[in-house]
Amino acid sequence: MLAIFKREFKGYFTSPIGFIFVGIFLFMAGLYFYVGNLATNSADIGSLFRQLTFVLMFLTPIHTMRLLSEERRAKLDQLLLTSPVSILSIVFGKFLAAFAVLAAAAGVTVLYTIIFFALGAHPSFAQIIGNYVGFLLMAGSFIAIGLFISSLTVNQVVAAVVSYATFFFLLITGWLASKTQDPNTAKVIEYLSPNSHYRNFSLGIFNVADAVYYLSMIALFVFLTVRVIEKRRWS
Amino acid sequence: MIEIKNLVKRYGNKAAVDNLSFTVPKGEILGFLGPNGAGKTTTMNILTGYIASTSGTATIAGYDILEQPIEAKKKIGYLPEQPPLYMDMTVQEYLQFVFELKKTSGNKRKAIDNVLELARIGDVKGRIIKNLSKGYRQRVGLAQALIGSPEVLVLDEPTVGLDPKQIIEIRNVIKDLGKEHTIILSTHILPEVSAICERVIIINKGKIAAIDTPDNLAKRMSHDSRLSVRIVGDQQQVLQTLRNVEGVKHVHTDSMKEPSAYDYIVEAEKDFDIRQPLFFALAQGGMPILHMKNFDMSLEDIFMQLTADGSKALRPEKKKAIAQEKTELEPTEDTIDAEQATKNGGEEDASDL
Ligand SMILES: Nc1ncnc2c1ncn2[C@@H]1O[C@H](COP(=O)(O)OP(=O)(O)OP(=O)(O)O)[C@@H](O)[C@H]1O
Numbered sequence A: 001m002l003a004i005f006k007r008e009f010k011g012y013f014t015s016p017i018g019f020i021f022v023g024i025f026l027f028m029a030g031l032y033f034y035v036g037n038l039a040t041n042s043a044d045i046g047s048l049f050r051q052l053t054f055v056l057m058f059l060t061p062i063h064t065m066r067l068l069s070e071e072r073r074a075k076l077d078q079l080l081l082t083s084p085v086s087i088l089s090i091v092f093g094k095f096l097a098a099f100a101v102l103a104a105a106a107g108v109t110v111l112y113t114i115i116f117f118a119l120g121a122h123p124s125f126a127q128i129i130g131n132y133v134g135f136l137l138m139a140g141s142f143i144a145i146g147l148f149i150s151s152l153t154v155n156q157v158v159a160a161v162v163s164y165a166t167f168f169f170l171l172i173t174g175w176l177a178s179k180t181q182d183p184n185t186a187k188v189i190e191y192l193s194p195n196s197h198y199r200n201f202s203l204g205i206f207n208v209a210d211a212v213y214y215l216s217m218i219a220l221f222v223f224l225t226v227r228v229i230e231k232r233r234w235s
Numbered sequence B: 001m002i003e004i005k006n007l008v009k010r011y012g013n014k015a016a017v018d019n020l021s022f023t024v025p026k027g028e029i030l031g032f033l034g035p036n037g038a039g040k041t042t043t044m045n046i047l048t049g050y051i052a053s054t055s056g057t058a059t060i061a062g063y064d065i066l067e068q069p070i071e072a073k074k075k076i077g078y079l080p081e082q083p084p085l086y087m088d089m090t091v092q093e094y095l096q097f098v099f100e101l102k103k104t105s106g107n108k109r110k111a112i113d114n115v116l117e118l119a120r121i122g123d124v125k126g127r128i129i130k131n132l133s134k135g136y137r138q139r140v141g142l143a144q145a146l147i148g149s150p151e152v153l154v155l156d157e158p159t160v161g162l163d164p165k166q167i168i169e170i171r172n173v174i175k176d177l178g179k180e181h182t183i184i185l186s187t188h189i190l191p192e193v194s195a196i197c198e199r200v201i202i203i204n205k206g207k208i209a210a211i212d213t214p215d216n217l218a219k220r221m222s223h224d225s226r227l228s229v230r231i232v233g234d235q236q237q238v239l240q241t242l243r244n245v246e247g248v249k250h251v252h253t254d255s256m257k258e259p260s261a262y263d264y265i266v267e268a269e270k271d272f273d274i275r276q277p278l279f280f281a282l283a284q285g286g287m288p289i290l291h292m293k294n295f296d297m298s299l300e301d302i303f304m305q306l307t308a309d310g311s312k313a314l315r316p317e318k319k320k321a322i323a324q325e326k327t328e329l330e331p332t333e334d335t336i337d338a339e340q341a342t343k344n345g346g347e348e349d350a351s352d353l
């Protein structure tokens, strides 16, 4: 698993994808930080991260589209699947690599919180930690979904487009819930919305149920990815 | 070392591998021979655990590939049809990755230097794989399979894309490896099999057509003594004369090799030496013999006979296969002989395996 993680992580930075991803992410983060915080004298780190979750939705498909599709197209899966490693460790190694790239990008934004303090603003620690934890959990669940979608096709572009469609649906689940008449259905849809689980984190409130939501999304899609690969061997 | 039992792989209702069984003892080099689409790659993919069989088992060093995949895979080095290379890595980085991926024990540098040497790619170890020529990529693929010196090597057309000098080099490497490793290799190139393999399996349409040593295969197919004779004279007259010689079972025209002289393939009844009667009969008719020789069956012929099933649909493929081998043998228009041999000899031989 370590070998796959290392190879995948390095792979991000030997192709333009990694730089594009991290570059756009940091550019958007800087822009939001400047416009939303510095220029308007606001120390609300929650609003910054709420914006970043949207950036995440638009960038993750590019980030994950080639994870499994490209390898299968180039028949590289033949090397991985005939090596003495389990499919789970292949899939999880890739997940971790994509996650690490994202976490590294997010890590750069720690600078912004330092700037907050340097400028004399004092956002609460709970809120800072809450936002980072929530953001990383959300990123993890998005990456798991993107990874799963890339296991379904050999075409990177198809993987990206389907991921966009999926994330768009997840984005509008909150709105869908508010338009649903039946309160129980609305509750279910609301529960599925990644944004609804972010709200507490963004305020610095830790709710186990929210963390469980993201973690089970990760587990579910990693599991489904393993199943897809396993299934294909039998077809 | 390798045991394959009743292996079946179905795609839809078409069987790519159809009830294949064979074993490979430790230290043997086994050649896997067959026309396009015979099921060679499919068998190898199952053996190495890339795909699962529909039914049947594949066992490596006592480990079932489906039941104990990790243990079984540790014993195997696999060079697939298309070498699995990360184009953005250097040769050395790639081999390091494979070393770690395969959880190889021992000294990493030594292991890598060793395979660089074996595959003769030491001089390109710092190059990005994307920039290598096809032949070098193939060799990097081979190096990858050799990492950690696995007991079993599965090589799918290992010499494809190499120039003639490299082919000989790599064949020698494989032969050397065969002293300590158990090797299965697939190929279209028949001389390759006679050059390096101790045993050959000829498969066609997912079934075993023959399994034997290259020498034995040639021997047992040549029991019906056939002559190749070049004769000057009117074709009809020559054919007439030949057919009247006692002991001649079958005659057909092969091709015109010289002006006014044709080559004829003359098949004799068993235990008849027809050479002298043939000479006198032709001399009497004033039809000079330019040369006469035993029609030696090469592996090519055996291959054609065993895999011919008489259907016209197979013909273009067969011709392509022959052209590929670049042999001097020209495709015979008359395949009846081949068909009969398959019916009389080939299938019997195959079924008693
Ligand atoms: N994924 C697949 N789906 C459907 N049919 C397949 C698949 N893979 C292989 N086949 C079929 O199985 C048969 C055997 O293919 P295989 O690749 O094993 O042949 P081969 O002996 O390796 O041929 P070649 O000499 O061309 O490499 C072919 O008829 C092929 O069309």
Ligand SMILES: [Mg+2]
Residues within 6 Å of the ligand: B040, B041, B042, B081, B156
């Ligand atoms: Mg093949």
